[in-house]
Amino acid sequence: MDLIVVDEHHRLPIGRPYVTVAIDVFSRCIVGLVITLEAPSALSVGLCLAHMVTDKRAWLERLGIEVDWPMAGKAGELYLDNAAEFKSEALRRGCEEHGITLRYRPPGRPHYGGIVERVVGTVMEMVHELPGTTFSNPAERGSYDSDAKAALTLGELEKWLALAVANYHGKVHSTTGQTPQARWTAGTAQTPAVTVANETAFLVDFLPVIRRTLTRTGFVIDHVRYFSDALKPWIARRGQLDRFMIRRDPRDISRIWVLDSDGGSYLAVPYRTLSHPAVSVWEHRAALERLRAEGRAQVDEESLFRMVEQMRTISDTARSTTRKARRDAERRNKAGAAAPRAKPAAAVPPDDIPADGASSASAADARSVAPFEVIEQW
Numbered sequence: 001m002d003l004i005v006v007d008e009h010h011r012l013p014i015g016r017p018y019v020t021v022a023i024d025v026f027s028r029c030i031v032g033l034v035i036t037l038e039a040p041s042a043l044s045v046g047l048c049l050a051h052m053v054t055d056k057r058a059w060l061e062r063l064g065i066e067v068d069w070p071m072a073g074k075a076g077e078l079y080l081d082n083a084a085e086f087k088s089e090a091l092r093r094g095c096e097e098h099g100i101t102l103r104y105r106p107p108g109r110p111h112y113g114g115i116v117e118r119v120v121g122t123v124m125e126m127v128h129e130l131p132g133t134t135f136s137n138p139a140e141r142g143s144y145d146s147d148a149k150a151a152l153t154l155g156e157l158e159k160w161l162a163l164a165v166a167n168y169h170g171k172v173h174s175t176t177g178q179t180p181q182a183r184w185t186a187g188t189a190q191t192p193a194v195t196v197a198n199e200t201a202f203l204v205d206f207l208p209v210i211r212r213t214l215t216r217t218g219f220v221i222d223h224v225r226y227f228s229d230a231l232k233p234w235i236a237r238r239g240q241l242d243r244f245m246i247r248r249d250p251r252d253i254s255r256i257w258v259l260d261s262d263g264g265s266y267l268a269v270p271y272r273t274l275s276h277p278a279v280s281v282w283e284h285r286a287a288l289e290r291l292r293a294e295g296r297a298q299v300d301e302e303s304l305f306r307m308v309e310q311m312r313t314i315s316d317t318a319r320s321t322t323r324k325a326r327r328d329a330e331r332r333n334k335a336g337a338a339a340p341r342a343k344p345a346a347a348v349p350p351d352d353i354p355a356d357g358a359s360s361a362s363a364a365d366a367r368s369v370a371p372f373e374v375i376e377q378w
Contacts, residue, residue, distance in 0.1 A: 207248060
């Protein structure tokens with residue numbers, strides 16, 4: 001986005017966020033929207049789709065705004081450009097699971113994306129009126145100090161965008177001759193939209209894919225061990241089982257979702273050591289790099305999490321003075337991965353996993369999973 005945002009703690013600049021948008025071609029309604037501090041990725045696409053298919057009233061209530069945004073439902077077809085995030089295995093498998101067809105623009109023909117590019121361009125024009133805008137190019141920006149003028153946090157920007165979308169839905173579209181909201185209402189009266197009740201379960205089907213062999217002590221992914229008693233029947237016959245397909249949310253790696261090759265449902269599996277804090281994959285990678293820079297040929301789980309804790313302490317001390325530290329702290333805060341070490345950050349998954357692969361909702365889940373309208377990505 002052509003905008004600098006600030007962190008919530010110090011109100012100092014942390015950089016430019018990204019926006020991912022889904023638009024309904026028939027009505028021209030915006031049906032999905034997420035803002036992130038990471039570049040577009042397989043996860044940001046999944047988050048946008050999860051926002052698209054679920055009722056937005058709870059999300060709007062959490063934002064604290066009273067607007068009407070009734071557009072929600074599964075797409076019959078996704079029309080995409082050829083960016084890497086749209087060619088991921090995560091997206092392909094998720095769409096297969098939910099009966100969504102993928103179709104791609106002809107390479108080198110940008111005008112084929114005109115419908116969504118037009119609305120993104122309109123949003124950017126509106127953003128140029130906000131404090132902290134970077135405008136479209138340096139010449140247009142001139143002497144305007146975007147960092148000094150920046151004032152909006154990610155949360156405040158999200159509220160502004162929700163209000164802007166509601167306003168857009170109420171204006172007559174020059175192509176259709178109707179307001180997007182009226183056209184949506186007429187269209188869904190003929191063909192009702194199919195929404196999804198469990199946003200978390202839907203998102204799991206679009207998370208990045210990892211494959212691992214099951215060991216006697218569970219799964220090991222990037223030096224971190226995962227275990228649940230629910231794995232014991234598989235462990236008993238692990239010699240006859242192939243590698244498992246695993247989904248992991250990069251914003252919070254304190255649990256993984258393991259696909260049951262027999263039943264087709266996902267089992268949520270937490271850290272083996274529940275006292276470890278929830279961390280993002282970016283913190284995890286940074287800690288690994290720091291350990292290797294110190295000459296550690298062998299990395300073990302305990303040293304990895306000790307390094308995460310040390311880096312968090314340094315970041316918390318420095319975040320008032322450096323943009324990168326503030327941005328990292330904001331990402332960790334928005335991902336819900338900053339739980340105190342004394343408290344287990346991950347909930348032990350329930351024993352009864354529904355047939356559709358969704359883990360049962362609980363208060364622990366609500367604490368350990370970040371709200372999906374606040375975004376980080378792969």
